[in-house]
Amino acid sequence: MSKQKRTMTLTGWLAIMLMMVMSLGFASQAMAQSADPERELTTSVGAATPDTWRQVRSGETGPNFRDSRAESTYNLINASGESWRQIRNRWVSPFGLIAIGGMLGLITLFYLIFGRKELDEPRTGRKLLRWTLLERSLHWTVATLFIVLALTGLNLLFGKFVFRGLLGDAFWGAMISGTKILHNYLGPIFGVLLVILLAKLFWHNIPRKHDLTWFKKGGGLIGKGHADAGFANAGEKGWYWLLATAGIAVIASGLVLDFPNYGQGRDTMQWANVIHAVGALGLTAVALGHIYIGTVGTEGSLEGMATGYVDECWAKEHHNLWYEEVKDKTVSAEEAGRSGLDDEPAPQRTS
Amino acid sequence: MAQMKFMCDAERCIECNGCVTACKNANEVEWGVQRRRVVTLNDGEASEVSISVACMHCDDAPCMAVCPTDCFYKTDDGIVLHDKDLCIGCGYCLYACPFGAPQFLKQSAFGERGKMDKCTFCAGGPADSKEEEYEKYGANRIAEGKLPLCAEMCSTKALLAGDAQTVADIFRQRVVHRGHKDGAWSEVNRQGPDTAAAMDHLAYDATRQG
Ligand code: SF4
Ligand code: SF4
Numbered sequence: 001m002s003k004q005k006r007t008m009t010l011t012g013w014l015a016i017m018l019m020m021v022m023s024l025g026f027a028s029q030a031m032a033q034s035a036d037p038e039r040e041l042t043t044s045v046g047a048a049t050p051d052t053w054r055q056v057r058s059g060e061t062g063p064n065f066r067d068s069r070a071e072s073t074y075n076l077i078n079a080s081g082e083s084w085r086q087i088r089n090r091w092v093s094p095f096g097l098i099a100i101g102g103m104l105g106l107i108t109l110f111y112l113i114f115g116r117k118e119l120d121e122p123r124t125g126r127k128l129l130r131w132t133l134l135e136r137s138l139h140w141t142v143a144t145l146f147i148v149l150a151l152t153g154l155n156l157l158f159g160k161f162v163f164r165g166l167l168g169d170a171f172w173g174a175m176i177s178g179t180k181i182l183h184n185y186l187g188p189i190f191g192v193l194l195v196i197l198l199a200k201l202f203w204h205n206i207p208r209k210h211d212l213t214w215f216k217k218g219g220g221l222i223g224k225g226h227a228d229a230g231f232a233n234a235g236e237k238g239w240y241w242l243l244a245t246a247g248i249a250v251i252a253s254g255l256v257l258d259f260p261n262y263g264q265g266r267d268t269m270q271w272a273n274v275i276h277a278v279g280a281l282g283l284t285a286v287a288l289g290h291i292y293i294g295t296v297g298t299e300g301s302l303e304g305m306a307t308g309y310v311d312e313c314w315a316k317e318h319h320n321l322w323y324e325e326v327k328d329k330t331v332s333a334e335e336a337g338r339s340g341l342d343d344e345p346a347p348q349r350t351s
Numbered sequence: 352m353a354q355m356k357f358m359c360d361a362e363r364c365i366e367c368n369g370c371v372t373a374c375k376n377a378n379e380v381e382w383g384v385q386r387r388r389v390v391t392l393n394d395g396e397a398s399e400v401s402i403s404v405a406c407m408h409c410d411d412a413p414c415m416a417v418c419p420t421d422c423f424y425k426t427d428d429g430i431v432l433h434d435k436d437l438c439i440g441c442g443y444c445l446y447a448c449p450f451g452a453p454q455f456l457k458q459s460a461f462g463e464r465g466k467m468d469k470c471t472f473c474a475g476g477p478a479d480s481k482e483e484e485y486e487k488y489g490a491n492r493i494a495e496g497k498l499p500l501c502a503e504m505c506s507t508k509a510l511l512a513g514d515a516q517t518v519a520d521i522f523r524q525r526v527v528h529r530g531h532k533d534g535a536w537s538e539v540n541r542q543g544p545d546t547a548a549a550m551d552h553l554a555y556d557a558t559r560q561g
Contacts, residue, residue, distance in 0.1 A: 049398055056392070064395055068368050069388035074451040076390045076404065081447045085413045156441070160421035173437045176420045180439040184461045260442065260458040270446050 073265060084270035092274065093157055096281030100154075103285040107292045114221075117298045119313055126330035127309035128323075136308055138197045145190040150284045152183040157277065184258050191251035198244050204232045205240040210321070231322040239290055242283065250279035309336040353514035354410075354429035355472055355493075357502065358522055359403045362529070363509035366391050366401040370501035370510050374405070377473060377500035378489025384454045386470040387501055403501070403510050405470035406431065406452035414444035414453060428493065429515075430472040435487050440464035472512070473499040 055062070059075045067074060131139070155163075156179060164172045210227075211234035214220075217227040219235050227233070232240065256264060256272035264272075295302050300314035312330050315323040366389050374380070374387045387405040392398075408431045415423035415431065422437035423444075433444075442464055445453040455464035475491030478484035484491060492500065502512035511518045 052392055052398060052400055062393070064391075064393050064399075066366075066391035066394045067388055068366075068371055068390075069385045070383070072388065072451070076392070076402070078449050078451055081413055081449055085417050085447045089416055156419045160419060164421055169434075169437065173420070176437070177439045180419075180441060180462070184463075188461075258462050259460050260462060260464065261460050263458070266446050266451075269442065273443075273446065 073263075078266055080267055080270055084274070087274055088277065092277045092281070096157065096277065099281055099285040100288070103288045107288060111292075111296070116296060119299050119311070120317055121313050123300075123314075124312045124330075125333055126312040127333055127336035128312055128315050128326055128330055129308055129336075130304045130310045130315075131308045133308065135197075135200060136305060138193060138200065139305060142190065142193050142197050145186055145193065146287065148186055149183060149190055150280070150287070152179040153277075153280055154284075155179045156183065187251075187254050187258055191255065194243065194247060194251065198240070198247075201232075201240060204230075205237045207234075207237060210234075211237060226317055226320065228321055229319045231319060233319065235293070239286065242286060246279045246283055250276055250283060253279070307336065352427045352429075354516075355408060355513065356429070356515040356518055357405065357407055357472075357499075358511045358518045360509045360511070360522060360525065361400045361402045363507040364389070364401040364403055365507055365509070367506055369504050369506050370403045373500045373504035374470070377492070378471075379485075380468060380489060381456060383456060384468050386452075386454070386468070388451075403505075404450050404452075405501070406448075406472070407450055408472055409449075413447035413449065417443045417447045419443060426474060428472075428474070430474045430493070432471055432474060432476050432488075433467065433469070434477045435466045435468075436477075438466045440466055442467075444469075470499075473497070 056076050057079060059077065059079055061075050065075070155176065159172075159176060159179070163175060167175065208230065210229070214227040214229055214234035217223055219233065220226045253272040253276040257269060257276060260269075293301065294305065298318075300311055301318075304310040304314075309331075312323075312327070315326075368389050371385060371387045371389060375385065378386065380386055387403060389401055389403045391401040393400065408429060410429070412423065412425070412431050414433075415425070418433075419441055420437045420439055422434040423431060424433070425431055440455060441462065442453075442455065444467060445451070445455070452469045453467045454469060455467060457463065457465055471488050471491075473490050473492035475484045475494065476488035478487055481491075490500070492498065497503070499512045502510045505511075511521060
């Protein structure tokens with residue numbers, strides 16, 4: 001039994017040895033082959049083929065793409081980065097500046113030529129409630145936030161060309177870091193409040209037929225007399241709908257940029273940034289017009305948003321259709337002053 | 352003045368990640384940040400190719416052009432560095448960078464990313480003391496007359512770092528000698544009577560293997 005086993009073991013060993021020797025022979029033959037550069041030349045494949053470069057340029061990754069960086073979602077070359085840089089630096093920045101500067105110029109010119117729009121008739125002293133306390137609070141909060149966001153946004157885009165050299169690195173560092181914090185934290189609050197304000201004013205801003213005529217008359221500038229207008233004139237409605245479209249786009253793209261924790265990629269961020277900047281610069285330019293018309297440009301407008309009440313005469317001239325509906329609801333200046341802050345009746349909802 | 356550049360020879364890179372490790376070690380970068388990465392295309396296929404990437408210290412650097420704080424600057428050696436005291440972590444440099452070089456410690460709500468970190472070509476950054484510099488940016492080997500550790504440690508010398516002209520010359524020589532008897536590691540065969548014939552042969556090789 002044990003002898004037989006030994007014989008088998010011996011045979012087994014012999015077989016294994018034989019196999020090893022044979023394989024060594026093969027191996028050395030193979031080694032001799034691979035060490036021959038002439039042969040290798042004809043069989044080796046260059047690693048980077050034209051297809052590799054096409055793949056890299058297109059940003060394609062595919063199932064067999066590996067990146068040794070932890071949790072990386074990147075391709076090899078971020079080709080759209082340069083396009084984004086060119087769009088932002090060559091187009092958005094200069095044209096934003098032109099839009100805002102141009103608007104300031106236009107407003108100044110307009111003021112110099114036409115001057116302030118005074119009331120045609122003397123004030124009657126009777127007041128009409130136009131904006132409730134809630135509407136006024138919302139308006140002024142949104143307005144303040146808008147101005148802060150516009151200034152900080154402009155600083156993010158253009159500040160480095162002005163303030164870094166002017167104020168020195170230490171001050172500039174604090175300034176730009178404060179700018180970013182304000183912009184990123186106030187932005188979402190502005191977004192929420194603007195949506196509430198838009199919802200609140202929706203019924204006033206539904207387009208009507210007479211709005212077309214208003215535009216044709218240039219808001220009363222062309223031809224004689226005032227153009228017909230309800231609670232909101234066509235110009236105000238235009239501003240409303242601009243905010244309801246471009247404004248929402250700016251808010252949405254802003255949220256994309258502000259919350260990188262959801263893992264959106266570089267490409268998404270690039271687009272969000274372009275939409276955000278174009279929309280915001282455009283709105284800032286138009287907002288300058290809104291601010292002008294609402295303050296220096298028109299007699300009696302600012303007091304409406306400040307106290308809630310407008311003069312009867314102002315209502316008749318600027319919003320004749322609305323005036324017709326609410327003219328029997330006038331109150332005296334004293335009554336208006338008293339109810340300015342509390343317990344006020346809601347203004348009539350008309351367009 | 353030298354114009355410092357990296358260059359990775361994709362024909363040589365074996366995806367060992369030695370450069371990544373060397374960088375981590377030389378600069379003691381924070382957890383989660385990896386200044387260098389190795390990308391492999393077509394892993395496991397015949398056309399597999401690997402390449403080590405970090406900041407390439409661009410001539411006309413996109414990061415520099417878009418940074419709202421203007422915190423980037425170029426050293427006399429053409430190295431792109433940034434000032435972490437000015438950086439606000441807006442991420443713009445990352446959107447623009449072709450190589451995904453800028454990295455952030457976090458990606459939190461309200462755009463809280465912390466300070467951007469990227470490869471410094473082992474040239475440190477702006478700081479008041481050596482300790483602060485090391486703490487913020489990692490090693491300043493350039494100041495000690497040394498090249499970046501990733502390239503120094505590369506096992507196959509796929510990753511080259513140094514003056515653009517020198518690096519380009521080395522690579523050009525390699526391309527010419529590729530497939531050479533001694534794999535372009537030595538210059539022995541460039542001397543001797545059959546040099547011209549050998550060179551001819553190698554030039555032919557170059558057209559096949561680029
Ligand atoms: S961070 Fe990117 S864009 Fe900037 S120099 Fe480095 S590789 Fe170029
Ligand atoms: S993250 Fe920092 S370095 Fe990058 S663009 Fe923004 S401020 Fe500049």
